[in-house]
Amino acid sequence: MRRLSLGAMALAALPFATPAFAAADGEQITVTGEFIDTWCYFSGVMGGPDAVVGSAHHTCAMWCSAGGIPVGILDPDGTIYMVLKIEGDDNNTGGETILSLASDTVTANGTYYQRDGLNYIVVEEIVENMGIVNENHLDFGTIPGFAIPPGER
Amino acid sequence: MKILVTLGAIALASTASAQDYRFEEGSNARSWNLFAESNATFSGTVVDLTCEVTGDCVDNCGDGARQLGILRASDGVLVNVQKNAQQVFTGGARDLLPFCGQEVDVDGLLLTDEDLGAVNMYLVQFVRPTGSEDWTEANQWQVGWQADNPDWAGDGRWYRRDQDIRAQLDSTGYFGLGLERDAEIKAEVFE
Known part of the structure; x- marks a missing residue:
């Protein structure tokens, strides 16, 4: 109850364009992982987690990136970092930067934040881009199956 | 005895990890038949996620260029909006942007799958200003894309x-x- 009362007072007192609650201090990290479409990964709407990454899911990852679905970096131990900015570009609902990185595995330096059970990252520098290294198309074909229209198969 | 306690703890943990039903009452959201979904309607403030998490803030929640979230009124949790109501690979920021900084009610699906790290993630299907009777369906992404x-x-x-x-x-x-x-x-x- 005390938390709610303080929160309501804080909201009323704050000027526009400031966080409602005090933003946390970030931690500098280096992470290596794949740029993924987080909706397909977390929801299971297209299948299991192994199917909605890599070359099999590349086209869908671009659709979701262009469609404004949040992008994340999936590291080898399964941790996902929700991407907030990339090298100064704060457009995380679409745009060239995140579209061109779909399915790529990168090593990146950035600032890490944790909030309400989720991990977030502001990528300050992509140190290395290894391209698409998870070639899983022979296991899964394309995910979804209609990713490539019949006329282009 | 120790084994029984351990099994009980595992059972409780498994139950808690599947879905989050705390906000189900009053929801009229449509199921997407997802393993990790649960209906959820709640009130909160529409916020710029980057601003809320890092303190890097811009006017009008980024004018559509930034992901938006909902700072839930009942518990202060920052809910990450992943998806709108359309089944065409589209996020939720466009539908929430008109309500930037405002108190809203939302109805949709929470995703909770602790094995994958999914917690406090949301598919928004309906939104309205708190106090309004009229819901708006969160299906405006394509209209905005075509206009752009x-x-x-x-x-x-x-x-x-x-x-x-x-x-x-x-x-x-x-x-x-x-x-x-x-x-x-x-x-x-x-x-």
């Missing part, structure tokens, strides 16, 4: 007509491995 890209009109789904996606496909192919590999893979996969 009038030259990309035509038949077919938006993702087939989006010229930024088309340019990537023309450059690196459907599997992202280059056009030569793409042709080889297609021959193998669709033989």
